[in-house]
Amino acid sequence: MFTKIHPTKRKILDKALELFNENGLANVTLRQIALELEISQGNLNYHFKKKEELIEFLYFELFQQGEENEREIRNFTIWDFLQSYIAGMEQLYTYRFLLLDMEQVFREVPSLRDHFISISKFRDEAYTKAYLLGAACGVFKPLKKEELKIWVETIRLLGDSWITHAHRYGITEKAAVFENHLGYFEHWLRNYYMETTKAELNKR
């Protein structure tokens, strides 16, 4: 995907991402992005006419990566699961303004909220499938339907809010943000492990 993008377009996207992440979506203008890159406003506008287009491109870029990531969860072990979760965290962190300023993202490009809602069903299905596969492979305890629903809702809530949660408590350095969430996440997930899974984890 990346190789097909015009180098200037890529440079604009990377700078926009950097500034959105650092300064907040509402506080960054196209003018600033052009100035920082030392390119003309016209050159920038040739690639992106409006800020909305930039936000939209970055939003769908993150989601495409998420889809590529999903396909990998197959032969289910707890290591695969945790590794795939951490890979997802890496991707989200790169595009973190989308989570930190999600309300503003949806205010500036309202159609993205519709997309986000429409895919939440598929996200829940993917989480449900992962849990059931993990249970079939003896990694997770079996859960009643209602409990599985809560598990799915919780993992979605945690997956959506970990960066915001760390940031609001002053944790902003990447390694610390990851450590903060993973400590909490693994402790929560442990409630769903089979005893054999716990033993497997303790071995390493």
Add this chain to the structure above:
Amino acid sequence: MFTKIHPTKRKILDKALELFNENGLANVTLRQIALELEISQGNLNYHFKKKEELIEFLYFELFQQGEENEREIRNFTIWDFLQSYIAGMEQLYTYRFLLLDMEQVFREVPSLRDHFISISKFRDEAYTKAYLLGAACGVFKPLKKEELKIWVETIRLLGDSWITHAHRYGITEKAAVFENHLGYFEHWLRNYYMETTKAELNKR
């Protein structure tokens, strides 16, 4: 508290709150607030020189209400606990821009992040105390220290993110936002009830 505030100042605060909640913090100016209230910019500036002062006032107003609310949790029953939680939800919902745009709030008034971090310790202590009181009164199951820590972290995460979570999935009508969270919250909390608490809840 409210009675001591000059009526014009109160009108400005209420209009600001309304516009921040509706349009997002970054998209509201002092000029707009004055226009909407049909008062002069000078009159508004007499009460609030900068937008930061307005945000700060509303932030501490919410927190003062939170403190008043906390004092009420004493004779512990599950009804008191749920009612006090719902009372807290009502207050947060009134000031919801503070949660929806929290990153932007902290960008516009950085000192508020320091306050938020400094009081998070007291919030955790209050949640811990509430759980232990509930356990002593036979409402909650006893928990190990580590489990109690996770419970506290979870209730803080849920309490901080329920409005944002509902909004991002297109649930914005007040009753629906409450219903969405309470359904999830009560289901989650049920994991910690003693059997007698479940029986008590089923009776009503």
